[in-house]
Amino acid sequence: MNLEPSRRDFLKTAAVAAGAVLIRNVAVAKPADALIDTNVYLSHWPLRRLPCDDTAKLVAKLRANGVTQAWAGSFDGLLHRDIAAVNARLADECRRLGGGLLVPFGSVNPKLPDWEDDLRRCVEEHRMPGIRLHPSYHGCKLDDPDFAKLLQFAAKRGLLVQIAHIMEDRRMMHPLLQVEPPDLKPLADIVKKTPGLRLELLNVKLPPLDLLKAGDVSVEIAMLEGVGGVGKLLAQLPAERVLFGSYAPKFYFESALLKLKESPLTEEQLRAVRCANAQRLLARKQLS
Amino acid sequence: MFEIWDVHVHLSGVPGATPEERLERLLEGAERLGIARLCVFMGMKWSYDPTPDDMRRQNDEVLRAVKRFPDRAFGFVYLNPQHTQASLDELNRCVRDGPMVGVKLWVAMHCNESKLDPIVARATELKAVVLQHTWYKITGNLPGESTSEDLAQLAARHPNATFISAHSGGDWERGLRAIRPYPNVYGEICGGDPTAGYTEMAVRELGPERVLYGSDAGGRSFASQLAKVLGADIPDSAKRLVLAENTKRILKPILREKGIKI
Numbered sequence: 001m002n003l004e005p006s007r008r009d010f011l012k013t014a015a016v017a018a019g020a021v022l023i024r025n026v027a028v029a030k031p032a033d034a035l036i037d038t039n040v041y042l043s044h045w046p047l048r049r050l051p052c053d054d055t056a057k058l059v060a061k062l063r064a065n066g067v068t069q070a071w072a073g074s075f076d077g078l079l080h081r082d083i084a085a086v087n088a089r090l091a092d093e094c095r096r097l098g099g100g101l102l103v104p105f106g107s108v109n110p111k112l113p114d115w116e117d118d119l120r121r122c123v124e125e126h127r128m129p130g131i132r133l134h135p136s137y138h139g140c141k142l143d144d145p146d147f148a149k150l151l152q153f154a155a156k157r158g159l160l161v162q163i164a165h166i167m168e169d170r171r172m173m174h175p176l177l178q179v180e181p182p183d184l185k186p187l188a189d190i191v192k193k194t195p196g197l198r199l200e201l202l203n204v205k206l207p208p209l210d211l212l213k214a215g216d217v218s219v220e221i222a223m224l225e226g227v228g229g230v231g232k233l234l235a236q237l238p239a240e241r242v243l244f245g246s247y248a249p250k251f252y253f254e255s256a257l258l259k260l261k262e263s264p265l266t267e268e269q270l271r272a273v274r275c276a277n278a279q280r281l282l283a284r285k286q287l288s
Numbered sequence: 289m290f291e292i293w294d295v296h297v298h299l300s301g302v303p304g305a306t307p308e309e310r311l312e313r314l315l316e317g318a319e320r321l322g323i324a325r326l327c328v329f330m331g332m333k334w335s336y337d338p339t340p341d342d343m344r345r346q347n348d349e350v351l352r353a354v355k356r357f358p359d360r361a362f363g364f365v366y367l368n369p370q371h372t373q374a375s376l377d378e379l380n381r382c383v384r385d386g387p388m389v390g391v392k393l394w395v396a397m398h399c400n401e402s403k404l405d406p407i408v409a410r411a412t413e414l415k416a417v418v419l420q421h422t423w424y425k426i427t428g429n430l431p432g433e434s435t436s437e438d439l440a441q442l443a444a445r446h447p448n449a450t451f452i453s454a455h456s457g458g459d460w461e462r463g464l465r466a467i468r469p470y471p472n473v474y475g476e477i478c479g480g481d482p483t484a485g486y487t488e489m490a491v492r493e494l495g496p497e498r499v500l501y502g503s504d505a506g507g508r509s510f511a512s513q514l515a516k517v518l519g520a521d522i523p524d525s526a527k528r529l530v531l532a533e534n535t536k537r538i539l540k541p542i543l544r545e546k547g548i549k550i
């Protein structure tokens with residue numbers, strides 16, 4: 001459906017008036033516009049196969065939906081102990097199968113001996129622009145000194161740090177694998193004490209507004225809920241803090257894309273969330 | 289092109305001082321995503337175990353809202369089986385004598401209990417569908433919160449009634465299995481995260497004719513829930529059924545009775 005927005009809206013309104021609203025696809029902007037998905041995963045979710053948990057399939061799905069870049073972590077980073085191998089595989093998959101689309105974000109588990117070397121390899125061997133952390137799967141609370149140390153090291157290395165808050169609904173977890181989402185409160189203090197830290201929160205249900213206003217902290221929309229949630233969030237935060245993220249392939253990619261359509265956003269807001277904010281966040285690495 | 293009917297919407301989670309204003313906000317969001325009709329139930333303020341007065345207040349609010357938008361919204365009557373006679377009276381008031389087309393049962397009582405039998409029997413006489421909240425929580429269900437297995441027991445006693453398993457048990461890999469043997473139970477996929485594979489499994493295990501799209505808006509977003517169908521790896525013919533055709537088919541008898549053309 002390549003109609004101009006005004007024409008499209010008119011048709012939609014006319015159709016609603018007739019009591020027969022129809023939807024064909026979920027395109028939100030012209031295909032030429034950049035779309036950066038800051039929250040995708042490679043490899044397998046530990047408890048279920050997913051329709052797109054194959055890298056080639058995921059890339060095809062993202063491309064078909066207009067994604068021009070996707071920041072990829074690995075599901076293996078949750079429970080595997082051989083983190084060095086997890087990150088090597090992630091970097092390799094992104095290079096071999098990403099077709100220029102996938103940007104690897106390595107895992108670091110600050111509770112493993114010599115995690116510092118995993119961090120070093122992310123930067124020096126894999127040339128990753130950032131890391132993705134799953135502290136609750138590593139038994140690490142955010143006020144743990146090891147966690148603060150990890151963020152300090154990452155900031156010094158110029159890495160963008162993503163913290164994945166919720167990986168699945170607490171109520172329906174496997175009885176033998178129940179993981180509490182980490183309490184985000186200690187982050188405010190860490191942010192204050194860690195100069196140069198760039199943080200992005202992933203999979204947050206209720207964005208912590210104070211924290212997001214405090215430092216260089218951004219949030220993506222994969223778990224944002226409510227009618228017109230993106231518009232409501234933008235009304236409460238500086239526009240540059242909100243990024244696009246789908247949590248594909250665990251979530252249907254279309255969820256995040258449709259959220260952009262559900263909120264009445266200006267062209268400028270749409271551009272900021274779709275790509276400009278993510279581009280700026282990555283580019284700041286060179287400055288720091 | 290897909291026509292979309294949303295079988296699970298509440299007057300909550302959106303701003304508005306009156307039920308009419310809230311439904312208007314919901315319809316604006318729905319319209320942006322091409323959703324034609326909403327089934328609405330429960331009032332502006334909820335309670336797990338409503339008194340007969342509270343039940344009437346909440347249903348009055350839904351009646352007000354759907355009266356303002358009769359071409360876009362249908363009401364389901366919210367009942368509490370703990371108050372059997374009051375529920376039967378309310379069923380008659382809102383469905384037999386009013387515009388409502390379905391029954392909503394939430395968490396006041398496990399739905400396998402015999403107190404539900406007269407309510408289901410009366411709803412079926414009136415051709416109303418019965419939508420029952422179902423969830424499995426590893427963190428613990430509410431005292432009266434039904435699982436899909438509870439609903440399966442009720443459905444076995446009432447083969448001629450039409451049931452909707454709201455949320456398909458939340459833990460859908462469990463819930464879909466529990467309702468699978470009962471052809472009069474429909475799996476509705478709203479209210480949980482848009483976890484990929486959900487709709488594929490529902491369609492595979494129940495057949496595309498027994499799966500219904502719903503959102504649980506305004507607590508949930510229309511977008512995240514619609515993605516479960518639009519993003520699913522199922523044929524367009526199945527999406528068409530899930531998005532509207534199945535809901536239209538199960539509501540058709542009561543809509544026809546009320547002279548509502550669709």
Ligand SMILES: [Zn+2]
Nearest residue numbers: 296298479504
């Ligand atoms: Zn609900």
